[in-house]
Amino acid sequence: MSEAVSQTPSKPKTASSTGGFKHFLKATEIDTxxxxxxxxxxVIWIGFHILxxxxxxxxxxxxxxxxxxxxxxxxxxxxxxxxxxxxxxxxxxxxxxxxxxxxxxxxxxxxxxxxxxxxxxxxxxxxxxxxxxxxxxxxxxxxxxxxxxxxxxxxxxxxxxxxxxxxxxxxxxxxxxxxxxxxxxxxxxxDGSIGSTWSWLIALVAIAFLALAAVNARRQRHRFHFPVKPIWAEVLTFGLGALAVVVATLVVNSYYLPGPLARRYAEASGIEVPEAGLAISFGYAxxxxxxxxxxxxxxxxxxxxxxxxxxxxxxxxxxxxxxxxxxxxxxxxxxxxxxxxxxxxxxxxxxxxxxxxxxxxxxxxxxxxxxxxxxxxxxxxxxxxxxxxxxxxxxxxxxxxxxxxxxxxxxxxxxxxxxxxxxxxxxxxxxxxxxxx
CATH class of the missing domain: 1.10.3470 (ABC transporter involved in vitamin B12 uptake, BtuC)
Structure with a gap:
């Protein structure tokens, strides 16, 4: 008498989260x-900020x-x-x-x-x-x-x-x-910083440079028949780079000259000092x-x-x-x-x-x-x-x-x-x- 062996149908394989992350890294070409x-x-920044x-x-x-x-x-x-x-x-x-x-x-x-x-x-x-x-x-x-x-x-x-x-x-x-x-x-x-206006101008130049670099790299890959990144990956990497530039510029422009230095700058530049004082950004050093x-x-x-x-x-x-x-x-x-x-x-x-x-x-x-x-x-x-x-x-x-x-x-x-x-x-x-x- 033979025993019947029941076999459960195997479930179709699904992409794991690890595989999805590896695919994301491969598509964006981000160095791990x-x-x-x-x-x-x-982690270092947040830890020191708390401590x-x-x-x-x-x-x-x-x-x-x-x-x-x-x-x-x-x-x-x-x-x-x-x-x-x-x-x-x-x-x-x-x-x-x-x-x-x-x-x-x-x-x-x-x-x-x-x-x-x-x-x-x-x-x-x-x-x-x-x-x-x-x-x-x-x-x-x-x-x-x-x-x-x-x-x-x-x-x-x-x-x-x-x-x-x-x-x-x-x-x-x-x-x-x-x-x-x-x-x-x-x-x-x-005296060794460029101020808010020039900092934003440099930020715009940097973002334009990132865009041109991305376009040029894509053209070169097409030219030599190399694999190209998906459009969403190109947009994402460019967006992250541009975001980093904007955040860095906001940070350096949020640091203002101390009162005495601001008054000295105003006197040298012929700027009238208001009663509330001046808010002059250091900008990029x-x-x-x-x-x-x-x-x-x-x-x-x-x-x-x-x-x-x-x-x-x-x-x-x-x-x-x-x-x-x-x-x-x-x-x-x-x-x-x-x-x-x-x-x-x-x-x-x-x-x-x-x-x-x-x-x-x-x-x-x-x-x-x-x-x-x-x-x-x-x-x-x-x-x-x-x-x-x-x-x-x-x-x-x-x-x-x-x-x-x-x-x-x-x-x-x-x-x-x-x-x-x-x-x-x-x-x-x-x-x-x-x-x-």
Missing amino acids: RMLGMIGALF SGGTFLTARNLWNLSVQTASVGVMATGMVLVIVTRNIDLSVGSILGVTGMIMAIAQTTWLTPMLGFDSQLVWILTLAVGLAAGLTIGALQGFVIAYMGVPAFIVTLGGLLIWRGAAWWVASGRTIPITDNNFKIIGGGS VPVLLFIGVGIVMTFIARRTRFGRYVFAIGGNPEAAELAGINTKRVTMMVFALMGMLAAVGAAISTARLTSATNAQGTLDELYTIAAAVIGGTSLAGGAGTIAGAMLGALVMQSLQSGMVLLGMDTPLQNIVVGAVLVVAVWLDTIYRRRAA
């Missing part, structure tokens, strides 16, 4: 690591946070290319210190006495001197690494000590004040615009130039890159020279913001710069990294530091947290690479 970093940034009693997410603190991020963020864009080539630069903080000191001394000792106070040539020549010094230092280190075969870790570790000592030696241990008011604009402050500009240029270099392609080819497989005819030594030297120049730009921002050059300037900035690049998705194994990720990583690092300062945490404890974050970031990168392999 970037998305995770943005989520972590929001600080509602002072973190204010227009004043966010404006200051953007200015404080600029110096390290500029250097982080160069550190991406250094790490992509499987190298490291431990000397960027010391290069910042020595180039800042060189600029301050050149300005106070030679340029201002020769050209006069607040001459337009003073700040231009000061910046040129700093960029030349940074380029020379970076090229020297790159030459030793590329052509003499000394490991980058050793060369830049020596540079960390050499250039820090040189900063002290150049000024004999003194603090050198900045004398040119035009140069101070590079550091931000009441000059160092923030400089930071964004450097990020755009570095993104173009990394993604659209032959030099950028060579950098990633070397990081992916140095032997294959050399066999393909790439002059790996010259490219490596150029990467470190570029890093030196960006350290000088960071020095100009830092020195102008502090209105002086000090011997301690840039101390531990190499830690924050490397951490920003690694947190932003740059692999220490080389061959992978994005400029935008490093810029966002710099904002994450500065948010941590700013939040800890608001909470009154001691500097040693801040260093412990930053070090722990760096280790965790490298650990997560290792796991990500292992799963992607």
Whole structure:
């Protein structure tokens, strides 16, 4: 006697929520690591806002946070290319210190006495001197690494000590004040911001740029028969970018000049001060615009130039890159020279913001710069990294530091947290690479 076996009809498979989310990410081409970093940034902001009693997410603190991020963020864009080539630069903080000191001394000792106070040539020549010094230092280190075969870790570790000592030696241990008011604009402050009207104009230009970039990218994909994103995905990604620009502009325009500074501005501009007082917005700070500009240029270099392609080819497989005819030594030297120049730009921002050059300037900035690049998705194994990720990583690092300062945490404890974050970031990168392999 046989037993009847009843079989229940199988239910048709339905798309899970996980599959739907993966489809969404694939359609919009959103980087999951970037998305995770943005989520972590929001968690950090909300956490510090609650712990600080509602002072973190204010227009004043966010404006200051953007200015404080600029110096390290500029250097982080160069550190991406250094790490992509499987190298490291431990000397960027010391290069910042020595180039800042060189600029301050050149300005106070030679340029201002020769050209006069607040001459337009003073700040231009000061910046040129700093960029030349940074380029020379970076090229020297790159030459030793590329052509003499000394490991980058050793060369830049020596540079960390050499250039820090040189900063002290150049000024004999003194603090050198900045004398040119035009140069101070590079550091931000009441005179180093562009106001509400110009901020909205820049926002409109940025939104138009996003739209043109999206249209151009779609045309290029059609031209070379590459897959294109759905229209809804194009609209969504553009809308999110435009929304971010509008929100950022609203925030910086919500931070107003203090009463005395507003009255001084009104007197200088011939504006009558009403009884209720003036409400003059700071707008975007000059160092923030400089930071964004450097990020755009570095993104173009990394993604659209032959030099950028060579950098990633070397990081992916140095032997294959050399066999393909790439002059790996010259490219490596150029990467470190570029890093030196960006350290000088960071020095100009830092020195102008502090209105002086000090011997301690840039101390531990190499830690924050490397951490920003690694947190932003740059692999220490080389061959992978994005400029935008490093810029966002710099904002994450500065948010941590700013939040800890608001909470009154001691500097040693801040260093412990930053070090722990760096280790965790490298650990997560290792796991990500292992799963992607």
